[in-house]
Amino acid sequence: MTFEDRKGRGRYSSRSDRLFTGLTLVMVVAILFLAGLMVLQLLVASIPAMQALGWHFLVGMDWDPVHEHFGALPFIYGTLASSLLALILAAPLGIGVAIFLAELAPPWFRAPVSFMVELLAAIPSVVYGVWGLFVMAPWLRNMVQPWLSEHLGFLPFFQGPGFGVGILAAGLILAIMVVPTITAVSRDVLMAVPNHQREAMLALGATKWETTWKAVIPYGRSGIVGAIILALGRALGETMAATMVIGNSLDISISLFAPANTMASIIANSYAEATYGLHAAALIEIALILFVITLILNIVARLLVRRVAIGPVRMEA
Amino acid sequence: MALGMEIQNLRAWYGKVKALQDINLTVVPGAVTAIIGPSGCGKSTFIRCLNRLHEVVRGARASGQVWLGDLNIYGRGVDPVLVRRRIGMVFQKPNPFPAMSIFDNVAAGLHLDGVPRQEIYGRVEMALRLAGLWDEVRDRLQVSGANLSGGQQQRLCLARALALEPEVLLLDEPCSALDPASTMHIEAVLRDLKGRYTVVIVTHNMQQASRVADYTAFFLTGEVVEYGSTEDIFTRPRDERTENYITGRFG
Ligand SMILES: Nc1ncnc2c1ncn2[C@@H]1O[C@H](COP(=O)(O)OP(=O)(O)OP(=O)(O)O)[C@@H](O)[C@H]1O
Ligand SMILES: [Mg+2]
Numbered sequence: 001m002t003f004e005d006r007k008g009r010g011r012y013s014s015r016s017d018r019l020f021t022g023l024t025l026v027m028v029v030a031i032l033f034l035a036g037l038m039v040l041q042l043l044v045a046s047i048p049a050m051q052a053l054g055w056h057f058l059v060g061m062d063w064d065p066v067h068e069h070f071g072a073l074p075f076i077y078g079t080l081a082s083s084l085l086a087l088i089l090a091a092p093l094g095i096g097v098a099i100f101l102a103e104l105a106p107p108w109f110r111a112p113v114s115f116m117v118e119l120l121a122a123i124p125s126v127v128y129g130v131w132g133l134f135v136m137a138p139w140l141r142n143m144v145q146p147w148l149s150e151h152l153g154f155l156p157f158f159q160g161p162g163f164g165v166g167i168l169a170a171g172l173i174l175a176i177m178v179v180p181t182i183t184a185v186s187r188d189v190l191m192a193v194p195n196h197q198r199e200a201m202l203a204l205g206a207t208k209w210e211t212t213w214k215a216v217i218p219y220g221r222s223g224i225v226g227a228i229i230l231a232l233g234r235a236l237g238e239t240m241a242a243t244m245v246i247g248n249s250l251d252i253s254i255s256l257f258a259p260a261n262t263m264a265s266i267i268a269n270s271y272a273e274a275t276y277g278l279h280a281a282a283l284i285e286i287a288l289i290l291f292v293i294t295l296i297l298n299i300v301a302r303l304l305v306r307r308v309a310i311g312p313v314r315m316e317a
Numbered sequence: 318m319a320l321g322m323e324i325q326n327l328r329a330w331y332g333k334v335k336a337l338q339d340i341n342l343t344v345v346p347g348a349v350t351a352i353i354g355p356s357g358c359g360k361s362t363f364i365r366c367l368n369r370l371h372e373v374v375r376g377a378r379a380s381g382q383v384w385l386g387d388l389n390i391y392g393r394g395v396d397p398v399l400v401r402r403r404i405g406m407v408f409q410k411p412n413p414f415p416a417m418s419i420f421d422n423v424a425a426g427l428h429l430d431g432v433p434r435q436e437i438y439g440r441v442e443m444a445l446r447l448a449g450l451w452d453e454v455r456d457r458l459q460v461s462g463a464n465l466s467g468g469q470q471q472r473l474c475l476a477r478a479l480a481l482e483p484e485v486l487l488l489d490e491p492c493s494a495l496d497p498a499s500t501m502h503i504e505a506v507l508r509d510l511k512g513r514y515t516v517v518i519v520t521h522n523m524q525q526a527s528r529v530a531d532y533t534a535f536f537l538t539g540e541v542v543e544y545g546s547t548e549d550i551f552t553r554p555r556d557e558r559t560e561n562y563i564t565g566r567f568g
Binding site (some may be wrong): 107196206 | 416477
């Protein structure tokens with residue numbers, strides 16, 4: 001093959017390369033443009049609400065479309081309470097399964113279990129909602145809540161009548177829904193921990209358990225925190241399942257038995273009635289807040305997860 | 318403190334692949350023994366069999382007897398975790414724990430061993446002094462071990478192993494990732510340890526073997542070809558293959 005030949009082919013392939021690069025670049029720009037446009041439009045559309053309501057929107061507890069009183073605190077509270085409850089339940093479970101998968105399970109067992117856990121993430125959320133409403137909520141009402149109020153009823157979290165639906169139900173459903181996220185991301189983080197870290201700890205006379213706790217998890221700590229934040233983002237934004245089991249009340253109560261409402265569920269429940277200006281603008285402002293919060297959480301989480309993959313150790317002098 | 322090791326009929330496998338054939342070797346107490354040989358001949362496998370770290374690799378196993386004093390570490394009911402507390406190891410690549418401070422890196426093994434709190438500081442200082450790192454880090458014991466240079470990190474790993482006052486210290490090519498100055502530093506520490514610690518060092522560098530080792534074993538394809546005093550191995554090898562290797566006519 002002569003030099004000319006190669007040059008010719010090179011030119012040809014570099015042209016198609018450029019075309020390909022250009023095409024993909026257009027797509028990337030389009031996506032970014034769409035996302036930017038969405039933020040912008042949400043912002044513009046919620047300006048009437050911001051002007052009319054100001055900070056009252058964030059701290060007000062009254063939500064009365066008829067009299068145009070819009071305080072979104074009950075939804076903000078419901079969202080945070082159900083999501084935090086979900087994380088408290090899901091994080092230990094998800095991390096535990098991840099440790100099992102990454103450190104203990106033999107490879108032939110790891111693949112099917114990983115597959116099944118990830119399958120949980122593929123179930124449509126309305127299915128979780130239906131199951132939560134017709135199976136879990138009655139079980140909570142008849143079995144769990146009576147037990148909790150009898151044994152832990154002195155705590156403010158477990159007081160009042162148990163209806164089944166409420167923050168507890170929403171937190172449980174959300175927990176089940178975010179466990180796959182925590183498990184999958186933490187497992188990848190733990191598996192990215194270099195083997196020399198395990199061997200260093202083992203060589204000091206650590207058991208398998210001590211090695212996991214003192215070498216592997218500390219090394220992957222920021223990535224695991226990232227997994228939890230990613231799950232928090234999912235839980236905050238989850239709409240259908242939470243809406244179906246949270247009970248849709250406009251009150252704020254410290255009790256986990258109480259029905260509540262989330263930011264996503266108030267939008268889902270009332271967008272059809274929001275026909276006039278301020279009501280619609282108020283819903284859009286809630287959407288904007290939710291969007292910005294989940295965006296920030298996702299960015300932070302991904303940065304944390306990436307740090308482990310790259311590795312915090314500086315090896316060369 | 319220094320105990321010798323007696324290796325008898327040691328064989329090791331990775332799955333079905335046999336990496337060590339039938340090793341018989343005496344590690345003299347208080348002396349430095351070098352393991353040399355071409356890449357892939359089983360040096361790392363051998364040294365990892367001496368603290369039962371070989372078996373943590375999935376599918377890996379070993380058979381035979383390895384005596385530490387009068388304990389056969391492959392004997393029935395012997396806990397490998399306790400064996401590893403008595404036999405320290407330094408790896409090829411410096412591997413400090415990045416989430417721990419310099420101090421905690423050295424103290425890690427002491428915590429595992431249940432050393433009482435009030436003794437820990439003294440033992441950490443002793444180990445860092447022994448590893449020749451104390452003067453460089455005494456003012457910053459609380460910073461992360463990952464903030465040190467490569468050579469310092471390797472001496473930190475040496476200190477981490479020495480803090481447990483092991484009866485035997487194993488080093489697998491400890492200087493292969495280091496610059497000449499750091500290498501000299503580690504070698505000086507090893508010469509210091511003579512008499513007090515039994516040291517087994519794997520090295521690719523024959524000058525290093527002749528500088529630090531009292532005894533040298535030459536490995537080839539999972540077997541010990543020749544073993545003797547370092548001087549004999551390097552000046553009057555008995556086996557032709559040894560001679561070919563040390564004169565560089567070979568792998
Ligand atoms: N984890 C492993 N799985 C399978 N085979 C392995 C593994 N580690 C080593 N081996 C094989 O065992 C043999 C001995 O390897 P070992 O690492 O002990 O050699 P070495 O002498 O230390 O080489 P080097 O000088 O390159 O470090 C080699 O043939 C190698 O391919
Ligand atoms: Mg090796």
